[in-house]
Amino acid sequence: MPSSERLSELLDPTATVLLTVECQQGVVGPDGALPELARAARSSGALGNVARLVAAAHDSGVQVIHAIAERRPDGRGAGRNARLFRAAERLPVQQLTGTTAVRVAPPIEVAEQDIVVRRLHGLSPIQGTEVDALLRNLGCRTLIVTGVSANVAIPNAVFDAVNHGYTVVVPADAIAGVPADYTSAMIRHTLALVATVATTEEVLGRLRRRRGT
Secondary structure (H helix, E strand, C coil): CCHHHHHHHHHHHHHEEEECHHHHHHHCCCCCHHHHHHHHHHHHCHHHHHHHHHHHHHHHEEEEEEEEEEEECCCCCCCCCCCCHHHHCCCCCCCCCCCCCHCCCCCCCCCCCCEEECCCCCCCCCCCHHHHHHHCCCCCCEEEEEEEHHHHHHHHHHHHHHHHEEEEEEHHHHHEEECCCHHHHHHHHHHHHHHHCCCHHHHHHHHHHHHHH
C-alpha cells in the first residue's frame, strides 16, 4: 500500500476527480441484469465503499463523475462486435436510456454538482466519451476509479486514464468483479502495475485530513 505522504500528495482536492463506473441500478441493483456481479458488488462491501467515497468527495470538494452505460431502445449506435455486447442484448434487464436501470444505484447519493456521463457504445467509460475533456477542464491530475466490473470496464478505465496522462488511484475494496478471486488477481497482477492501489479507509483518511477534520 502507498505511504500516507504519497497518497496525501496525490489526493489534492483541487486536482482530484472521483469516477464511479457503471454503479447503476440495472447493473449493481438487486434486480440488475447481472445478478452474480450485483451480489459481488454488495456482499463484498464494494458498493457501500463507493457510496462512502462519494460522500467524502462531496464533503471535501472533490468532483464526482458517474459513468453510466446505456443503450437506446432501438439499439442505434450500439456495438455488436464483441460477444459481451451480443449477450447483453438477450439479458432480461436492459440498460435503456431514460429507465430506472440507468440511474445511479443506492446507497450512492448523487449531488447537484456531480456530473453524469452516459455512453451508448464501447467498453470504456473514458475512451470515446466526454470524460477526458471534462477531466482536463476540471484541472484533474489524479483520478480515483471505483465501481464495476474488474473484468472489463475498470481495467479499461484505468488503462485509458493512464494513457491520457492521469495518475490513477484504485481503492481495491471499492471495485468488484466475478469471480471474487479474479478481482484480487486483476488488482495484484495488473492494476497495481499502472495505478496506486489503496484501501477505501486510506483514501477517506486522506480526504478527511485535507478538509481538516
